[in-house]
Amino acid sequence: MSFQLGSSLLDACVLAVLAREDAYGYSLTQQVREIMDISESTLYPVLRRLQKKEYLTTYDQPYQGRNRRYYRITESGMEKHKELTQEWVEYKQKIDSVLLGGKNDE
Template sequence: MSFQLGSSLLDACVLAVLAKQDAYGYSLTQQVREVMDISESTLYPVLRRLQKKEYLTTYDQSFQGRNRRYYRITASGIEKYEELLKEWVVYKQKIDSVLVGGINGE
């Protein structure tokens, strides 16, 4: 079964990966893909949006004669990630209370 996931959750996943370490686009896609079904074509607009909001910065690094664009989370990106994480915990608890606990605690 596949659930439709909103942009806030996708943002949180991207920021979570980058909070651990910098990553280039393909690597980032693979890491996020472990928890949600996304393509690179879906991820790059998200990265541009997060960069525009100054949650991410980029730098290029040479790899086997080609440049890779790496993404790095900023201080404001860390703050946004922490905010989204708190919201996720509350949201998850509410969903769990229905899915795991049943309606009206049955």
């Protein structure tokens, strides 16, 4: 996709993935990559920011002799996810209206 995607949309995508299940960094990157082009080096600052806002928590689990850091959405993260999802629906309807000339049937 050639459209620039803002940090709010990236936050929404990360929170949406984590709303379904906990994930470790690489797995999370792969899931978000299905939606948009993103690298791990881009994702980790996003995760730290969401964690600082208390939308995410972390825990470690051993995996093949090493610890793997998992991310889990918090209750306030779920609320933010719902808020961003609603904002996306409204934004998408407006964009569809402009791009499709009022034809937003899908």
